[in-house]
Amino acid sequence: MRDSSVTPVLAFAVFFSFLFPMVLHAQAGTAAAAPATAKAAAPIDFTGQWVSVVTEDWRWRMVTPAKGDFTSIPLNEAGQKIGDAWDPAKDEAAGLQCKAYAAPNILRMPGRLRISWADDNTLKLQTDTGMQNRMFYFEEPNSKGGDWQGVSRASWELTTGFNFMSVMGASGDPESGRQANGKRNRKPTSSLKVVTTNMRAGYLRKNGVPFSDKAVLEEYFDRTIEANGDSWLVVTSILDDPVYLNQPFVLTTQFKKEADESGWNPTPCSAR
Amino acid sequence: MSHYPTTLFVRAGLVLCTGILCASCVYGQVDLSGDWSLLMHEDEAWRGPGPDLGEYEGLPLNAAGKMRAWSWNASINTLPTHQCIPLPADDFTDFGNIRIWQQVDPATQEVVAWHEYTEWQAQERVIWMDGRPHPQELAAHTWQGFSTGKWERNELTINTTHLKDAQFERVGTYRSDRGTLEEHWIRHGNYLTVMLIISDPVYLAQPLVRTRQYVFDPDQKMRGYSCVPTAEIANRPPGYVPDYIPWKNPYKFDAVKRYKVPEIAVSGGPETMYPEFLAKVKNPNAKIPEVTENSMPPVPAAPPTPPDLDHVTITTLPVQRNVYMLAGAGGNITVQVGDYSVYVVDSEFAPLVPKIVAAIKQITDKPIRYIINTSFDADHIGGNAELAKAGNQIGGFGTDKPTSAILAQENVLMRMSAPSGQVSPTPESMWPTETYATTEMQLSNGEGIQVIHEPAAHTDGDSIIYFHGSDVISTGDIFSTVTYPVIDQKHGGSFKGTLAALNHIIELSIPKEKQEGGTYIIPGHGRICDQADVVSYRDMVTMIGHRISDLIADGKTLEQVEAEQPTMDFDGRYGAPTPYWTKEMFIETVYNELRPTKK
Numbered sequence: 001m002r003d004s005s006v007t008p009v010l011a012f013a014v015f016f017s018f019l020f021p022m023v024l025h026a027q028a029g030t031a032a033a034a035p036a037t038a039k040a041a042a043p044i045d046f047t048g049q050w051v052s053v054v055t056e057d058w059r060w061r062m063v064t065p066a067k068g069d070f071t072s073i074p075l076n077e078a079g080q081k082i083g084d085a086w087d088p089a090k091d092e093a094a095g096l097q098c099k100a101y102a103a104p105n106i107l108r109m110p111g112r113l114r115i116s117w118a119d120d121n122t123l124k125l126q127t128d129t130g131m132q133n134r135m136f137y138f139e140e141p142n143s144k145g146g147d148w149q150g151v152s153r154a155s156w157e158l159t160t161g162f163n164f165m166s167v168m169g170a171s172g173d174p175e176s177g178r179q180a181n182g183k184r185n186r187k188p189t190s191s192l193k194v195v196t197t198n199m200r201a202g203y204l205r206k207n208g209v210p211f212s213d214k215a216v217l218e219e220y221f222d223r224t225i226e227a228n229g230d231s232w233l234v235v236t237s238i239l240d241d242p243v244y245l246n247q248p249f250v251l252t253t254q255f256k257k258e259a260d261e262s263g264w265n266p267t268p269c270s271a272r
Numbered sequence: 273m274s275h276y277p278t279t280l281f282v283r284a285g286l287v288l289c290t291g292i293l294c295a296s297c298v299y300g301q302v303d304l305s306g307d308w309s310l311l312m313h314e315d316e317a318w319r320g321p322g323p324d325l326g327e328y329e330g331l332p333l334n335a336a337g338k339m340r341a342w343s344w345n346a347s348i349n350t351l352p353t354h355q356c357i358p359l360p361a362d363d364f365t366d367f368g369n370i371r372i373w374q375q376v377d378p379a380t381q382e383v384v385a386w387h388e389y390t391e392w393q394a395q396e397r398v399i400w401m402d403g404r405p406h407p408q409e410l411a412a413h414t415w416q417g418f419s420t421g422k423w424e425r426n427e428l429t430i431n432t433t434h435l436k437d438a439q440f441e442r443v444g445t446y447r448s449d450r451g452t453l454e455e456h457w458i459r460h461g462n463y464l465t466v467m468l469i470i471s472d473p474v475y476l477a478q479p480l481v482r483t484r485q486y487v488f489d490p491d492q493k494m495r496g497y498s499c500v501p502t503a504e505i506a507n508r509p510p511g512y513v514p515d516y517i518p519w520k521n522p523y524k525f526d527a528v529k530r531y532k533v534p535e536i537a538v539s540g541g542p543e544t545m546y547p548e549f550l551a552k553v554k555n556p557n558a559k560i561p562e563v564t565e566n567s568m569p570p571v572p573a574a575p576p577t578p579p580d581l582d583h584v585t586i587t588t589l590p591v592q593r594n595v596y597m598l599a600g601a602g603g604n605i606t607v608q609v610g611d612y613s614v615y616v617v618d619s620e621f622a623p624l625v626p627k628i629v630a631a632i633k634q635i636t637d638k639p640i641r642y643i644i645n646t647s648f649d650a651d652h653i654g655g656n657a658e659l660a661k662a663g664n665q666i667g668g669f670g671t672d673k674p675t676s677a678i679l680a681q682e683n684v685l686m687r688m689s690a691p692s693g694q695v696s697p698t699p700e701s702m703w704p705t706e707t708y709a710t711t712e713m714q715l716s717n718g719e720g721i722q723v724i725h726e727p728a729a730h731t732d733g734d735s736i737i738y739f740h741g742s743d744v745i746s747t748g749d750i751f752s753t754v755t756y757p758v759i760d761q762k763h764g765g766s767f768k769g770t771l772a773a774l775n776h777i778i779e780l781s782i783p784k785e786k787q788e789g790g791t792y793i794i795p796g797h798g799r800i801c802d803q804a805d806v807v808s809y810r811d812m813v814t815m816i817g818h819r820i821s822d823l824i825a826d827g828k829t830l831e832q833v834e835a836e837q838p839t840m841d842f843d844g845r846y847g848a849p850t851p852y853w854t855k856e857m858f859i860e861t862v863y864n865e866l867r868p869t870k871k
Contacts, residue, residue, distance in 0.1 A: 044425065053545045055482055056314045058330035059531060062544075063553060066532070072316035110547035129547070157426075157460065190425035191460065220460045224427065224467065227454075234458070234483060236465045250311050252465050252483035265547070 037120035038138035043156060044190040044223050046123070050113045050233045050255035051263060061108055064206040064272055079210055079244030086208025088271040098269035101130035102148035102202035104217050104239050107253045112264055113233075123154060123192070130269045136194050145198025150217070157191035157220065192221035204239070204249070206272070212243035231257040302426050302459050304372045304386065307494065308486035310365070319366040323443045327527035328540030331445060334565060337475035338539055339841035342521045343815055344444020347514035352501035353778065353807045356787045358393035360438040361416045362453045362470045365484035368392025371494055377402075386421060386428070393786065394497035399430050406433050410589055410599050412800040413449050414788055430455040436788075437808045440470055440480065448474035448845055449753075449805075462488040474844040477542040477565035499786055511775040513814040517822045518841070575849040581623040586631040591800055592792045593742035594719065598631050600624050602651030603796045606746040607632055608739050610717030613641035614663075616676075617737050617746045617794075619655030628655060629662045639664040642715065644723060645680035645704060646748025646796065647731050648687045648763075657701035678702075681725050682709035683733030687763060726750055726773035730757070730796075732764025734773065738780060746794045747777055751806060753798025756839070756846045756858040757813055767817065767865045774810040778803060812842050820862050830863050 035041035054061050060071065067086050075083065091099055101109065111129030118124040123136040135143065136154035145151035196217040204211050218238045225231050233255040240248045312319055328341060348354050359366060368391045375385040375398075386399040399421040406418050417435035421428050432453040440447045451472030458465045464486040471479045516522075527533045536556040537544050542563040543552075551558040584601040591597050591606075598605040601624060606617035614636060620628060632640065640663030645653050656678055663676025685704045690696035696703075708723065715721040719741025726734045730749040737746040749758050750773045757774075759765040781791035781803040793801040819838040828836065839847060839855055847855040 052547060053481055054547075055330045055332075055480060055545055058537075058544070059317075059533060062329070062537070062550065063532070063534065072313050074313070110550055112547065190427075191458070193460075220458075220465075222427065222456075222458050222465075224429075224456050225424075226469065228479075230479070232467070232469075232481065234456070234465065234467055236458070236460060236463060236483075236485065238463065250313050250463060250485045250487070252314070252467070252485055254467065254481050254483055256481075263548070 039117050039120045046115045049258045049261050051258050052110050052255050054110050074246040076246045082210040083208050091271040097271040100203040100206040101132050101269050103196045104211050105204050106132050128264050128266045131266050147200050150196045150199030152194050152196040154194045157193040194219040210244050211241045214243050215241035307489050307492045308370050309489035311485040324527045326524040329537040329544050331540040332476050332478040332542035333540045334477040336841040336844050339518045340446050341444040342518035343515050345514040345516050350504040355501040356499035358395045358415050358786050361432050362440050364390045365466050391494050410799040428457040446475050447472045513811050515815045575851045586627045588631050592744050595739055595742040595744040597794050606794050609636045614638050615642040615717050617644045618652040619659045621654035622658045625655040625658035640676045641665050643678045647734050648684045677706050678704045679706045680704040681733045681735050682707040728766045728769035729773035730765050731760045744792045749796035751795045753795050758853045759861045767862045777806050821866050824867050
């Protein structure tokens with residue numbers, strides 16, 4: 001015969017087992033108050049100098065491909081028409097040598113990046129190739145865009161999906177549980193998410209493959225740390241352009257961390 | 273009833289622990305489960321139609337990697353032994369949609385493993401998450417290797433070892449079986465980024481890092497993939513291996529003409545990956561900083577010191593069904609366990625016999641009835657006398673104490689003994705007690721055992737032993753994963769006979785699926801193999817023969833042949849000297865045999 005006293009004891013154990021880790025998290029949260037700035041909240045450090053390692057798309061990155069070579073890009077008919085009309089001399093004459101150095105393509109250019117905190121809520125990404133600056137704003141941007149790099153809003157990526165354990169936590173605790181308004185909190189991952197809009201129309205490749213000023217660039221920055229001491233910056237970019245692309249254009253570009261800044265070699269934009 | 277409070281307490285404790293464990297693992301994980309479609313927005317030309325022969329820009333190939341790539345001829349894919357080779361773990365992202373799912377422990381609900389299935393060529397990978405160690409060094413290698421994973425922040429970090437020698441691109445660029453793979457799988461919403469870091473001390477000067485993308489696609493229909501190899505080109509001679517002489521490959525610079533790839537870049541190398549190389553693209557004479565080649569260990573010039581046998585341990589590896597491999601200091605030992613007795617192939621060295629016997633006792637307590645020698649090499653017969661004493665041949669005679677029989681091909685006895693009145697090279701107690709002089713001999717020990725003579729291969733007395741029920745072949749020194757073929761010309765060995773024997777082993781063996789498993793092969797030295805490993809070795813030996821023949825045809829002397837380094841692309845894998853064999857000896861042996869004899 002089943003003993004009914006089993007149920008409440010087990011129920012208590014179940015409840016306590018869920019509560020216990022939350023208590024630990026809450027204690028950790030108490031010891032270190034929720035960070036007030038993006039810099040303080042950074043789950044991983046992206047700052048430093050990084051060099052691009054071109055093991056992919058070499059023929060389209062290390063040399064300027066021929067006009068009309070749109071290999072791998074989901075370019076629609078309108079985009080192909082623009083690409084087929086590429087004239088670098090015309091760009092030079094118009095002072096538009098930096099069209100291929102805009103946000104959607106700048107990280108595909110062989111070169112080096114420097115990432116640093118411009119202030120507590122703004123990350124700055126500089127490139128030596130084309131000497132471009134990108135600003136990743138965790139708070140309201142102080143730029144309206146309209147240039148090659150547009151306006152980039154940054155955030156630490158949050159986990160997706162339902163985390164049952166988080167339902168059990170204390171109210172308002174950033175690590176677990178619900179906020180005061182009842183919404184579930186989601187835990188930050190170590191990815192930096194950057195969404196860039198308001199870009200001036202430019203090129204996806206140096207051979208005049210176009211993107212429009214309606215394009216939206218979503219990027220995820222991740223960092224790996226290898227057993228041999230190497231560290232890699234992995235940038236996954238998703239470009240959505242309703243004007244010239246048939247589908248989102250998805251790339252991942254990798255950069256290796258450098259021990260010093262000796263390789264930095266600023267070079268101006270080139271249309272060819 | 274009196275035990276009830278204790279039982280309840282234990283139950284509650286278990287639930288408590290499980291809850292804590294689950295909480296901690298949930299916080300570190302991302303769900304990767306589901307069907308994913310491959311995006312080809314990078315390297316589409318490489319991954320679809322495939323790159324051109326000779327086009328390796330952006331790949332950190334070292335000199336050996338380039339030479340091997342220049343030897344590759346696409347016609348090799350027409351050979352039945354090559355047709356079903358799948359994309360290996362470090363190339364699975366090049367083509368095909370994938371499915372990922374979890375394997376959970378039903379009791380704890382913890383993730384024991386992640387599984388990944390690639391539709392193209394139907395390959396399944398298992399990434400163990402339960403902390404199990406990687407297999408022993410001498411265990412078999414597979415196309416997908418052995419993978420373990422751990423969560424690092426939002427990245428699933430995977431370490432893969434035990435990979436077969438395979439191309440990481442379909443253009444002859446190889447990662448050797450000493451290579452390893454590190455991966456980071458990172459999910460961002462509906463996109464999955466897979467980062468691959470391929471390291472190889474043999475063919476890569478620096479790790480090759482690649483990133484590929486997938487998009488979540490729950491509506492896709494995955495299909496199976498079968499592969500039935502068949503001879504696509506009839507009437508080729510046995511053992512035919514299509515290749516190019518690397519220094520005469522006519523297609524080395526095709527991509528320069530076809531795609532205007534700068535000539536200085538097309539052959540690849542680590543320097544082509546970095547921005548500094550842009551200066552060379554503009555001006556081939558430009559000076560750029562040297563790139564460190566950080567993963568190529570030098571091939572030692574001197575052979576290793578012979579091992580101290582007192583400190584050698586015997587490692588036991590299960591091979592398949594009734595067969596085990598024992599590895600110590602000499603040639604590998606094969607142990608086959610029958611219904612009533614044990615058959616042992618080769619005996620290493622006498623001082624190791626107590627350890628060998630102890631290792632066999634760990635497998636079975638059945639008596640050793642037969643010792644079969646694959647040749648008369650000291651490191652294969654050294655323990656004959658002592659090991660025989662530990663055995664017991666049914667119906668044996670001629671000794672006061674029962675011993676096991678020692679079987680070998682007739683020439684082994686001839687080489688070990690001497691005519692009456694002369695001093696024999698080895699004591700009589702080590703000699704074979706039974707020999708065969710025909711092409712083969714058949715035994716049985718719970719399964720059919722074929723002892724096959726391979727004439728004029730490593731020596732003139734070589735036997736390979738085929739355990740039919742277990743589907744395992746023990747090859748002796750005809751095949752090794754450690755050195756170039758050891759060809760003892762003085763005692764009847766030959767290059768052509770070695771190649772014929774390797775081809776015979778390939779003929780006898782049948783893979784289970786996709787050129788993997790099925791018949792397992794125990795080499796004279798080195799790790800457990802299957803047919804694909806012997807094919808890879810046979811291809812290497814054949815290609816080196818082609819190169820030396822070509823140099824001979826060009827009128828080169830032995831010194832000139834050596835100066836051309838015809839084995840350079842395999843030296844990092846097989847060129848390390850041993851106390852008894854060097855690559856120079858191998859080249860000289862092949863040269864002497866292949867050069868035309870004066871009439």
